Amino acid sequence: MHKLNFLLSILFFVPLLGFAQNAEDDFEGNSTITSWYGDDCGMDNAYGNPFQEGINTSATVLQYQDNGGQYANIRFEIDETFALSQNAAFALKIYVTSSSITGGQPNQVSLKLQDGDLPEPWSTQTEIIKPIVLDQWQEVTFDFANDPYQNLNEGSPNPVTRTDFNRVVLQVNGENNNDLVTAYIDDFVYGVDNGEGSIYNQLVWADEFDGNGPIDPTKWHHQTQLPNGGSWFNNELQHYTNRVENSYVEDGFLHIVAKKENFTDQGYTKSYTSARLNSKFAFTYGRVEARAKLPFGLGTWPAIWMLGKNITEAGGYWANTYGTTGWPACGEIDIMEHWGYNQNYVQSALHTPSSFGATENHGGTLASDVSNTFHIYALEWTPEEMRFSIDGSVYYTYAPNNQNPATWPFDADQYLLLNVAIQGEVAGNFTQSPMVLDYIRVYQEGTNTTADTEELQQIQVFPNPVEGPLNITVPATLAGAQVKVYSAAGQVLVQEFTQDSTSLTLDWSGYPAGAYVLVFESGGERVSYKVVKI
Incomplete structure (x- = not known):
């Protein structure tokens, strides 16, 4: 008997394999959550989406209005209990309007797990707090197996070992205050895909930065030639060098080090040095992942990014052989940018002939302690769109309705770049600071090679x-x-x-x-x- 196995869905949000419980609501009528409740706040879970843009163009969302309630929150309960595991988490999309906020509370959203059967459900709760960016849709995940959490009762065990949680509480901008805030919430789901869903799951190129010493010359090219005019673009202040002082591998990590030092090269003396690496690998469509810590210091500008292999840029690895097209017609994909004057904010951007320089095609998010903590910065590049994420949470999607060379020069090979620039006002006590990478990997769709x-x-x-x-x-x-x-x-x-x-x-x-x-x-x-x- 022939059998054909299909993995399909009837709804957009469905429980993922391996989860006994599920809780999801897209606020479009597809929900496994019986009822939402608002405590000390206004709530409408069938509210017309006032911001149909970015990663959320759905018609209906939940509106959350903290009108000054000291303990304002929204919540729901399930019939069973949540069994937290390494593969289970909670996720939602959220939009908070800056014009609705009063007071000086931190911009954040928290998810609390409680035992709703207790007379005081909060007494044994656990909580994860995540920072948010105002005036844009972003996806936020809460992973009790891996994220920092807070137990209200210090004697409570690790939440992943507990089996008494049946209530979820969401709270925006904290409690114990009478400040105002309006938020919109959508696509709540318990059970987050761990990456298996990507069609790009075959590793095709990587640098794990194993060992010690100079960078791998079979994988990377040092780009050091100054552009015409004797300065790098955007009024950058550094020389890029091929010295090990500025780029090296140590104990399995790549270090790209920006340093304060007078350095003369190509007839110009500059006060800072750093490194700019071009990958000797280029590709079209796929997933890029890089695990990195970012430098400290006002004036630092690290980036993990891509340029079209056909760019005519001087000194680039591909330019002499493939250079036919100038910037921005070659296309630029900024997977991660960070500026030292905005310490925990990271951004992604696209530069195209229709929007470049101070491009309108960008999105960012707040992350926790980006210079002391490794985060995974990722790009999913398909023929239709670009999705940018940090630690698995998508915060920006670029998908122009009309794809043409002006909006989408992204149907040909691009190569990777890693660098730390110095720009603008620099901290007076700055001496040096590195961007540190644990790895960078490229995945593409597997190819068919056999008789089937x-x-x-x-x-x-x-x-x-x-x-x-x-x-x-x-x-x-x-x-x-x-x-x-x-x-x-x-x-x-x-x-x-x-x-x-x-x-x-x-x-x-x-x-x-x-x-x-x-x-x-x-x-x-x-x-x-x-x-x-x-």
Whole structure:
């Protein structure tokens, strides 16, 4: 008997494999949460989204209004209890308007877990507090296995070992105050995809920075040549050098060190030195991950970024062979930028012919202690969009409605750059500070290499775009093939069932509009189909 295994979903938010409990609400009518309650605040969980932009263009959200209540919060309970584990977390999207805020409270959102069966549920609660950025949608995750948490009762055990939590409490800008704040919350979900959902899951290039000494010359090129005019762009103050003082590997970590020192090169003396590395690897579409700590100090400007391989920039690794196009027509992808004058804020940006320099295509987020703590900065680059995240939380998506060379010069190879620049006012006591990388990795979609390739290419998915029924047919030889559906955010959508027939019709009328990816797997091979729901 032939069986065809499909992993599909009926809703946009569904419980991920491995979780016995689930709690999700997209505030569009798809919810496993029975009721939301507001304590000492106003709440409307069917409020028209006033900011349909960025990573959240859905029509309906939850409005949270702290009108001065000392302990304002919203909450819900589940029938069972949450079993926290290394693979389970909570996530939500949030937008807080700066114009609604009074007082001097820190801009933050906290998630508290409580035992709602106790007379005083807060007495044994645990809590994670995350900083937020005002006036933009951002996704925030709360992972009790890995994030710093606070137990109200110091005698309470580690939350991941507990089985008494059945209540979730959300609070914006803290308690014990009478200040005002308005927030909008969307797409609450318990159970966060751990990255399996990305179609880019085959490692194709990496530097783990093992060992000690100079950087690996087979992977990196030192770009040191000054542009015309004797200064780097943006009025930067440093020379980039190929010295080990400015870039080296030690104990398994890359150090790119900005230093205060007089240094003469190419006929110019400058007061600072640093390093700028070009990767000798370029690619189109994929996922980039870099685990890094950032430098301290007013004036420092570290970046993990990309440029089109076709750029005509002087001294670049690719320019002599492939340089045909100037900036910004080559396209620039800033995966992570940080400025020393805004210590815990990181930003991502796109520079294109339609918007460059002080580009409007950017988004940022606050992170915790970026210079003492490693964070994972990532880019997911597909033919349709760019998604930027920190520690798995997406905070900015670039997806122009009209893709053309002016808005989307991102359909050709780009290469990686790592550097620390010095710009603007510099701290008077600055001597040196490094950006430290544990690794940088590039993943792409696996390629088909065996005899099943031909059968995989015979799969039919129609109509596409789809409004209602979606039909799938496969060759009889593909018994046992596996299919996964990924949302545009990279989540695995997961209802598992078997189908004896080689054809299947699914009703997609309840799916949100957008792009989905169906990935078929057989014999270790994979083929992908993009499906657009209208």
